[in-house]
Amino acid sequence: MSPWRWYASLIRPYTGRLLVAAGSLLLSGSVTLLVPAVAGRAVDAALIERSLGDLNTIMLGLIVLFAISAALDYLESWLIQSAAARMLAGLRGRLHAHLLSLPPSFYDARRTGELLSRLNADVGTLGDALTRDLVNALQRTVVLAGSLAILLSMHPRLTGVMLLALPPLVAAAVVFARRIERLSEKEQEALAESNVAAEEALSGIRTVQAFAREPEERRRYGKLIDVWLALEFRSSRTWALFHAVVAFAGFSAFVLVLWYGATLVVQGGLTAGALTAFLLYTMTVATAVGSLTNMFGRLKSASGATVRVREIFETVPGIADPPGAVPLPRPRGEVAFRDVRFAYPSAPDRFAVDGVSLEIRPGEVVALVGPSGGGKSTLASLLLRFHDPSSGAVALDGADLRTLRLADVREAIGLVPQDVFLFGGTVAENIRFGRPGATDAEVEGAAKAAHAADFIGRLPAAYATMVGERGVRLSTGERQRIAVARVFLKNPAVVILDEATSALDAASEHLVQQAFERLFEGRATLVIAHRLATVRKATRVVVLEHGKIVEQGTHDALFAAGGLYRRLCELQFVKEGDGAVAHGI
Ligand SMILES: Nc1ncnc2c1ncn2[C@@H]1O[C@H](COP(=O)(O)OP(=O)(O)OP(=O)(O)O)[C@@H](O)[C@H]1O
Ligand SMILES: [Mg+2]
Numbered sequence: 001m002s003p004w005r006w007y008a009s010l011i012r013p014y015t016g017r018l019l020v021a022a023g024s025l026l027l028s029g030s031v032t033l034l035v036p037a038v039a040g041r042a043v044d045a046a047l048i049e050r051s052l053g054d055l056n057t058i059m060l061g062l063i064v065l066f067a068i069s070a071a072l073d074y075l076e077s078w079l080i081q082s083a084a085a086r087m088l089a090g091l092r093g094r095l096h097a098h099l100l101s102l103p104p105s106f107y108d109a110r111r112t113g114e115l116l117s118r119l120n121a122d123v124g125t126l127g128d129a130l131t132r133d134l135v136n137a138l139q140r141t142v143v144l145a146g147s148l149a150i151l152l153s154m155h156p157r158l159t160g161v162m163l164l165a166l167p168p169l170v171a172a173a174v175v176f177a178r179r180i181e182r183l184s185e186k187e188q189e190a191l192a193e194s195n196v197a198a199e200e201a202l203s204g205i206r207t208v209q210a211f212a213r214e215p216e217e218r219r220r221y222g223k224l225i226d227v228w229l230a231l232e233f234r235s236s237r238t239w240a241l242f243h244a245v246v247a248f249a250g251f252s253a254f255v256l257v258l259w260y261g262a263t264l265v266v267q268g269g270l271t272a273g274a275l276t277a278f279l280l281y282t283m284t285v286a287t288a289v290g291s292l293t294n295m296f297g298r299l300k301s302a303s304g305a306t307v308r309v310r311e312i313f314e315t316v317p318g319i320a321d322p323p324g325a326v327p328l329p330r331p332r333g334e335v336a337f338r339d340v341r342f343a344y345p346s347a348p349d350r351f352a353v354d355g356v357s358l359e360i361r362p363g364e365v366v367a368l369v370g371p372s373g374g375g376k377s378t379l380a381s382l383l384l385r386f387h388d389p390s391s392g393a394v395a396l397d398g399a400d401l402r403t404l405r406l407a408d409v410r411e412a413i414g415l416v417p418q419d420v421f422l423f424g425g426t427v428a429e430n431i432r433f434g435r436p437g438a439t440d441a442e443v444e445g446a447a448k449a450a451h452a453a454d455f456i457g458r459l460p461a462a463y464a465t466m467v468g469e470r471g472v473r474l475s476t477g478e479r480q481r482i483a484v485a486r487v488f489l490k491n492p493a494v495v496i497l498d499e500a501t502s503a504l505d506a507a508s509e510h511l512v513q514q515a516f517e518r519l520f521e522g523r524a525t526l527v528i529a530h531r532l533a534t535v536r537k538a539t540r541v542v543v544l545e546h547g548k549i550v551e552q553g554t555h556d557a558l559f560a561a562g563g564l565y566r567r568l569c570e571l572q573f574v575k576e577g578d579g580a581v582a583h584g585i
Pocket of ligand 1: 345346347352370371372373374375376377378379
């Protein structure tokens with residue numbers, strides 16, 4: 001789609017409003033066109049006819065004209081501002097929705113601060129250009145054409161003299177607009193860069209402060225802001241020069257007209273009133289040309305924002321519902337990896353998962369273990385369809401995930417991540433994230449099943465306690481139990497559990513373990529295991545190294561076999577009585 005068609009598609013929903021706005025602009029423009037003629041009449045009434053009666057009538061007429069024009073301005077201004085605001089809101093909403101549909105690999109390659117900058121700064125620039133500037137440009141064009149027509153009918157030769165000032169102006173506008181376009185593109189980029197730096201420092205504030213790296217972060221942000229400032233200076237200078245040139249051209253036209261016109265008046269070829277009208281029309285023309293060139297520059301400066309916003313819209317989610325997707329109303333939870341190979345887009349030559357075949361039936365618990373970087377998390381994310389395999393297939397109930405509706409796949413799976421994300425809100429809201437329609441009783445039931453009810457009961461406001469940003473910070477074990485409660489509420493056929501590696505005390509450890517075991521009942525479970533208790537209870541232990549399955553079997557059989565698994569056990573699992581925690585697998 002060309003940018004112009006895209007603009008048209010953005011404006012289309014507001015066509016009605018903008019047309020009415022344009023209509024009232026045209027009317028107020030016509031009123032503007034009448035003013036010089038009326039003023040010219042007033043001058044002749046005073047100077048030539050010396051009639052005060054006429055003068056009074058004409059002045060009253062002028063006031064009425066200005067009142068009409070003010071009322072139209074009010075209407076037009078309200079219509080344009082409200083259309084602009086709606087368009088901004090709509091565009092932001094659509095961009096946000098599109099961002100949510102993009103897969104994790106998109107976010108691996110981007111930085112949050114930069115994306116937020118597009119959602120805010122770029123969309124704002126674009127919205128203004130497409131409504132306010134566009135409608136204004138329309139009005140100025142009409143005023144310009146009308147004034148020129150009137151001027152030509154009044155005095156063609158004088159008009160010709162005035163137009164001498166036009167060509168240099170147009171040339172200047174073209175040159176300036178190109179410079180402004182380039183500068184504003186760089187400026188928006190610099191602004192986005194500084195946003196990234198600020199966002200990273202703020203979201204990593206604990207790390208920054210723990211390493212006392214505030215001065216470096218300050219410098220890093222300061223440098224980026226300086227880059228933006230230098231660009232802003234350059235663009236301000238360009239604009240200032242541009243305005244000066246436009247003003248000079250306008251006044252030159254005025255002087256040319258006054259000069260030649262006054263000569264004509266002296267020679268008796270023109271009345272003083274006609275000259276007044278002519279001068280006022282010249283001013284109207286100069287103002288219209290000035291704002292048109294100005295708006296041309298602003299539309300150009302929006303083109304950088306357009307590119308950046310459209311780039312996101314044009315990113316087609318690589319992972320989406322296939323056409324004619326098969327619905328999966330009641331998933332049984334039969335999971336199968338069939339000779340799955342997968343390489344991350346950023347490292348296409350290295351398979352993070354390399355030829356894995358694995359089945360998990362309902363009621364089975366498969367524990368993934370293996371050295372760090374072995375591909376455990378990657379395998380789990382393939383089951384969630386965060387990525388599609390490079391070759392082979394992941395299947396649910398015998399159907400390739402790529403033939404199912406994405407929402408059905410994700411509805412069938414409950415995830416307890418290693419690092420649980422809590423949204424800013426109450427404990428109850430965070431648990432209800434598992435199933436938004438759940439009643440309070442169901443939320444509490446899920447919390448009990450997750451062995452979370454006791455610690456929630458001890459929080460300052462129990463289920464109404466605020467957590468997440470600006471709330472109580474829960475411990476790792478507590479957060480994991482909130483995540484387990486979410487999954488209980490969701491009641492999926494398949495569970496993916498990424499055990500926390502951090503040490504829990506023996507009592508919490510026991511509670512978390514019990515919560516997990518209840519969660520696994522009757523479901524197909526894939527556990528990235530870090531605890532001895534988990535691998536002992538697993539139906540099967542699968543050892544992943546360099547993306548390949550190198551051993552599989554029960555804990556006892558593998559331990560007895562004395563291979564990689566035994567070495568991992570001896571090195572990394574701590575004895576159960578000490579908290580049964582392993583690091584780094
Ligand atoms: N988003 C990514 N882009 C590129 N490479 C990645 C990405 N995520 C992981 N990798 C690479 O893929 C390989 C497997 O990583 P994965 O996270 O699956 O290992 P893991 O077994 O979960 O390790 P750990 O036990 O440390 O969590 C690693 O070599 C890792 O560097
Ligand atoms: Mg991992």
